[in-house]
Amino acid sequence: MRAIGCRMNLPAVLNGLLVSVVAALLWKYVWLIEHTSQLEEELQLTRQSQEFSQVRIDYHGALLALQEHGTRMVCTGKMHTDRICRFDYLCYCTEAEEFVFFHSNASVMLPNLGPRRFQPALLDLSSVEDHNTQYFNFLELPAAALKFMPKPVFVPDVTLILNRFNPDNLMHIFHDDLLPIYYTMQQYSDLDDEARLVFMEGWGEGAHFDLYRLLSSKQPLLKEQLKTFGKLMCFTKSYVGLSKMTTWYQYGFVQPQGPKANILISGNEIRQFASFVMERLNITREEGDDYIVVFKRTTNRLILNEAELLLALAQEFQMRTVTVSLEEQSFDSIIQIISGATMLVSMHGAQMITSMFLPRGAAVVELFPYAINSEQYTPYKTLSSLPGMDLQYVAWRNTMEENTVTYPDRPWDQGGIVHLEKEEQESILASKEVPRHLCCRNPEWLFRIYQDTTVDIASFLDVLRETLKKPNLKKAKVASTIHPGRVREPKCQTSVQATNEAKLSVSWQIPWNLKYLKVKEVKYEVWIQEQGENTYMPYILPHQNYTFLENIKPFTTYLVWVRCIFNKNLLGPFADVLICKT
Incomplete structure (x- = not known):
């Protein structure tokens, strides 16, 4: 009977074990959802296959740091057009589509601009200067408000947050995005190959998204994807904005391009x-x-x-x-x-x-x-x-x-003009040259360029x-662009020849780096200014010393500057000013 009983209870035992295992799995699943400790587990919620972060963070430690220390911001640049900001614990509310700065007693905000932050923005999110669709700002909340908000999802990667300007156009991709991103990343040592790019302009991937993938080993994130990760995302360390040092062209938003x-x-x-x-x-x-x-x-x-x-x-x-x-x-x-x-x-x-x-x-x-x-x-x-x-x-x-x-019958954005008044159509057809214009919808420009x-x-x-x-x-050799150093040991000597005649002698030694360079042409520029006057007399000289007689007055103080020039246009810095009294 006992043997039969054991056999009869075996399914019950297995069911009990199964329930225990399922319960443990469910508990583990709930724990993972509530205590997300790495971006990888959050990103797996998306339908796209991506490279996931292997960086682990202490979720409770990160949450405590956010609650106690709040958001911290330190920026470089004087104006919104040249500003890049580094944040600790900058958050983003995906429902409101707003960045959030959480204030605590330990928060840092430099520069602390007050309401000037909205005139017109803290910074430009793209490399296109002062474009009103590219401004970045954030909302402010006390850190205590976190109790009433959805649990934050922490992004452990160092991130660079920016706007792409026009990811469907190859010129804009390189000039406005890739070059500025590359050299912005060069400025900060922690924006390395493991950093993650976050694009906030709202575009889809675009035709050349693979080019953006070249800049980092991590899959870039789009604004639309952030919604799938959680209602409140907090970037543990982020840089916001792009350097404009690499751009060479303006597209005609304020003045013709x-x-x-x-x-x-x-x-x-x-x-x-x-x-x-x-x-x-x-x-x-x-x-x-x-x-x-x-x-x-x-x-x-x-x-x-x-x-x-x-x-x-x-x-x-x-x-x-x-x-x-x-x-x-x-x-x-x-x-x-x-x-x-x-x-x-x-x-x-x-x-x-x-x-x-x-x-x-x-x-x-x-x-x-x-x-x-x-x-x-x-x-x-x-x-x-x-x-x-x-x-x-x-x-x-x-x-x-x-x-x-x-092609006058095409849509307007492909150069068509049939939608215009007949008089304007006739004017465009009769024109021999497109007048200078602003970007971006001039019908005559579009008609002719297509x-x-x-x-x-x-x-x-x-x-x-x-x-x-x-x-x-044929393939050219690299032209040298090495500039001269400062001339060394500049000196002046003066003497008065007569009541209305004086001379001023100036001498100097060659720049230190010249002895290590092969330079075709070396000349020196000397500026002489009478103290108290606004104008100066410039001279280009082939030698390291010269005596000036013309326009030199006795009993007068002169300021003299000397610098070296390589190959006609490579200018060096001026040496310290000489004060010479005749």
């Missing part, structure tokens, strides 16, 4: 970044025969006689010609080809940003449709002309109206022959 007034980047930094991208894409620059690349567009702004153009280029330069197309080829395969090209030829368009991957000495040839003034649209001319890019730039413009095909063009081969080749320096088509 053109180069930035104060460009702070050189071709050297652009090429360093291009090398980084090529390395991440496993592209090596191949040396071989010279060849010309023609960028092919397939939907608008077409070159209607492309085959004729290719043949003319091949015959003129005795090189093979190849075409590339963003619509038909992978981005990395295009960069592989462009990185070894001698010349890049393209209609004006975002694809020309790839010219940053050309080797030194190569030529950039930009084509413009009818009625488009090439001098008014110069992002790629400006890029090519940056010191250290070492690219030749040529612009060709179609001046023959019979060689253009227009034209197709038959390139007049004769005028095209004339422009190339006139502009290109053929010897430089």
Whole structure:
């Protein structure tokens, strides 16, 4: 009977064990939900496959730190246009779509601007300066309010929080996003390959999201994804904003588009970044025969006689010609080809940003449709002309109206004009050149820029022959951009010859770094200013000493500055001012 009883109770025992196991599993599941200790477990709630963080944090420790210490913020930069802020425990409410700064007795907020923070914002989230769709600010709450809010989800990664400006346009991707992100990350040692990018502008991934993935080993996060992680997300350490030091162009929001007034980047930094991208894409620059690349567009702004153009280029330069197309080829395969090209030829368009991957000495040839003034649209001319890019730039413009095909019936954003009043349509059709204008919906600009063009081969080749320096088509050597140091031991001697005549002798030693450099031309600039006057007399001298007689008055105090110049335009700093009394 006992044996039978044991056999009969076995299912009950198994059921009991099963219930215990399920209960333990359920308890463990609930514990994981309530006490999330790492971003990986939260990110698994998303439907997308992602690289997850392996950084573990003490959830209760993080929560206690937030409650006791609140949010802490320290920023660099004087104005919202040049400010980047570092935060500890900056939070984001996904329901309100607002960042939250939690105040405690230990909170830090530098700068503490008070209401000036809203004039107009704490900082720009993108690298496009002072654009009203890119402003960043936060709400403020006492840390005590956390008791009444959803339990926060902590992001353990160091994050860089920013806005992409236009992730559907390759020029904007490189100029406004990738370059600024790359060099912002260079400024802060903890924004390394393990940092996570967080994009808050609200766009989807876009056509070139893989390019953003090159900047970090972590999957970037989109604003829309944050909602799936929790109602309150807290970034344990984050940087907010982007450096604008790498941008060279403004798009015409306030004044017609053109180069930035104060460009702070050189071709050297652009090429360093291009090398980084090529390395991440496993592209090596191949040396071989010279060849010309023609960028092919397939939907608008077409070159209607492309085959004729290719043949003319091949015959003129005795090189093979190849075409590339963003619509038909992978981005990395295009960069592989462009990185070894001698010349890049393209209609004006975002694809020309790839010219940053050309080797030194190569030529950039930009084509413009009818009625488009090439001098008014110069992002790629400006890029090519940056010191250290070492690219030749040529612009060709179609001046023959019979060689253009227009599309007035298309939608407005593709250049159509039929939606306009008849008088405005007729004015646009009669115009020979698009007037200067602001971004971004000028109908005449859109109508003309989306034209197709038959390139007049004769005028095209004339422009190339006139502009290109053929010897430089070969790969150029890196030009030196090393500046002189300060001249050393500057001295002055004075003497009075007569009541109305005096002389001033100035001498100095060469800059310390000159003895280690091979410099073709060394000259010195001397400024002499009579004390109390606003003007000065400048001199360019080939030697390290000189006696000045002209305009030197007796019994007068002069201020004298001296600096060195390499190769005509590489200026050194002035030495300390000399005070010389005659």
